[in-house]
Amino acid sequence: MNIVLLSGGSGKRLWPLSNDVRSKQFIKIFKTPHGSYESMVQRIYRQIKTADKDANITIATSRAQVSAIHNQLGDDIGISVEPCRKDTFPAIVLASAYLTDVRGVNPEESVVVCPVDPYVEDAYFEALKSLGRLAEKGDANLVLMGIEPTYPSEKYGYIIPESNDTVSSVSTFKEKPHMETAKEYIAQGALWNGGVFAYKLSYLLDKAHSLLDFTDYEDLYNKYDTLPRISFDYAVAEKESRLQVMRFRGEWKDLGTWNTLTEAMEENVIGSGILNDQCSGVHIINEMDVPILAMGLSDVVISASPEGILVSDKEQSSYIKPYVDGLEQQIMFAEKSWGSFRVMDVENESMTIKVTLNAGHKMNYHSHRNRDEVWVVIQGKGRTIVDGMKQNVKSGDVITMSAGCRHTIIAETELKLIEVQLGTDISVHDKQKFELEYD
């Protein structure tokens, strides 16, 4: 099975755990069969590999997520990187061209496209396989998944099928309705459009060439910023006559708010937290290294990260966005392809950061115009390159770098360091990258 996971943009609805650089799909909140925690993207990746160990998984995403994806899924995962954000049609065409031109997939094979973030069980992945087989069979150009509604949601578009059969032609599509209209749709047998569908690569690429002027993946990638912002539904699905919908009645949850997300949590507390016996329906998700004590609360979610602390009635939590948009914040932690960092202290003319490099990984070779830096290695060993000079380093070593000096550190084991940045104009944008002449 070829599968393209659409990994959507950043959002603040799960603040303080999601932010401008970390989307909700990277929050480690789900208990694995082995007792540790995994994120949405790790969970769905694991579930796909369980359903089909040979699945060819590609993640279609923006540049901003590449580091986090490599950090969470390793270096072997296929990523189709959008040079800038367009809508779903350009993203899906780019991923399809990536599959044929970069990964060498036969254009007669089918591809299943689905969002990275639904909370689903095994039956869903069996349905994805069926979807792919239907597309390959070729009775339709496009096979959609129609999810049987569990309530008259205003959040989804609806698909009205021609019949109640498991696989049916499509009568029509409906935009996100108001609740009363949603009830009418459901009475007519309508299904949720969860953005899951399958097609043959050759079909989609022919369609793409008829709508966009490009030769191959590389050409498309280079002119990506000139492409129209247009959704897949509008460009393709709603105009296609050879269309099928396959009915799915298994569990399918969209965990977009704290209220729905906590429903999917197996335990009430993740991280350091205590609930007294007068708490009911309380969830704690604590990414800080200090304990949270909750007493006498009902139906409240408490979430803490180095960016902030949310304490919200669960129902109220869906109204979070305007409050969080009002917060002026710098990014206080991030996962990178080489490890992670956390901001520990910010002063007018200094910033102190804890950096963790995974074994075998390194920073870019870079310099800063407006700040000096000091590294104190606190764990592990590796080597630094400073203005071309190599040096082995270990816990306890101190490296000082003046503004302009080129530097990197390569971790032999897992390596942790305290970085003190010193200057009058400290900014994440003050970074010049260089090629290493040797390593």
Next chain:
Amino acid sequence: MNIVLLSGGSGKRLWPLSNDVRSKQFIKIFKTPHGSYESMVQRIYRQIKTADKDANITIATSRAQVSAIHNQLGDDIGISVEPCRKDTFPAIVLASAYLTDVRGVNPEESVVVCPVDPYVEDAYFEALKSLGRLAEKGDANLVLMGIEPTYPSEKYGYIIPESNDTVSSVSTFKEKPHMETAKEYIAQGALWNGGVFAYKLSYLLDKAHSLLDFTDYEDLYNKYDTLPRISFDYAVAEKESRLQVMRFRGEWKDLGTWNTLTEAMEENVIGSGILNDQCSGVHIINEMDVPILAMGLSDVVISASPEGILVSDKEQSSYIKPYVDGLEQQIMFAEKSWGSFRVMDVENESMTIKVTLNAGHKMNYHSHRNRDEVWVVIQGKGRTIVDGMKQNVKSGDVITMSAGCRHTIIAETELKLIEVQLGTDISVHDKQKFELEYD
């Protein structure tokens, strides 16, 4: 007026803002007339000085609080330091001997003793002055303040006066009663015993010499650990026949729990915090540098410090103690006489701390057996002494110190530094202090 403020021990009822090293009286939670925030001890000190600018204030406390008192009240405050914790009688005798023998107060002057932590208004301090005058007048050896009860409290002892006059003889004392008994006492005209009283120094010292074997302050200080644990009420008040009680009807609050403390807050939010419009009766006290967002909560207190985060229904907050006692915590921040520190990161073989030295202050000259240290100065200027060698330092300078090396830093301006401790057995107890030969 001579006044002795009894500054009681540490407690965890206001966790995470109070802890083993910071008592509730040092939490800066009250808005000053100038718009900044002050602690209980700063508030009462300011109020006394407003009522009587010449007041001679002595704080009777333990060694553990001396740094915090100097940090909050400056270096000129009189402190009678108990070498170890006994009960109120030895503490009051020590403070009285301190006043005559160290501060040179005339033994015929009176002293007013009161706890450091009641939340009171100006009328209270006028009452303290009256109490002192009554003691000096000498119609009684001991003059107690009797607070008119506002409800049948189970938390206080009661004083039954002979009459309803403003000043009366005392009929008897009653231990903390159950509520029904408290109601009966109040029906008899009983007053709360708030631990506020006045006496002539000569009276108390004569009494002390009759009960304890000591010559003067220094002698008493040196044998303090051999003294009996005995309360002032038991040793003196309940046995004294020449006793008066002075009635006080002004505001007098004991802010011992989050519930009562938040009642005394002028604003709902101290520190960085947002309440949405669906919150009512919510208080945020945030000592962290990340924002707290509260949504849809009622009658909840949220308090955050580098030691932890409390989210509690206000009524429930009085039951906090067993939960906090169960937390194993190291001290994450503290106010010292020279400034303050905050723990930023703890690893197995390293600890990273931010240190702030007030201008003109210095650390002790000290060394560590089992850890190396690195200082990175991030703000201000001063000088270091490392194994006797002086060096001027400023922002950006790095100082490395091996285990065993003696070191201190003296702040010329306010000076901030990042201290990285490195070793396999890092402990606050690994500290040897030395005299500086020169400075």
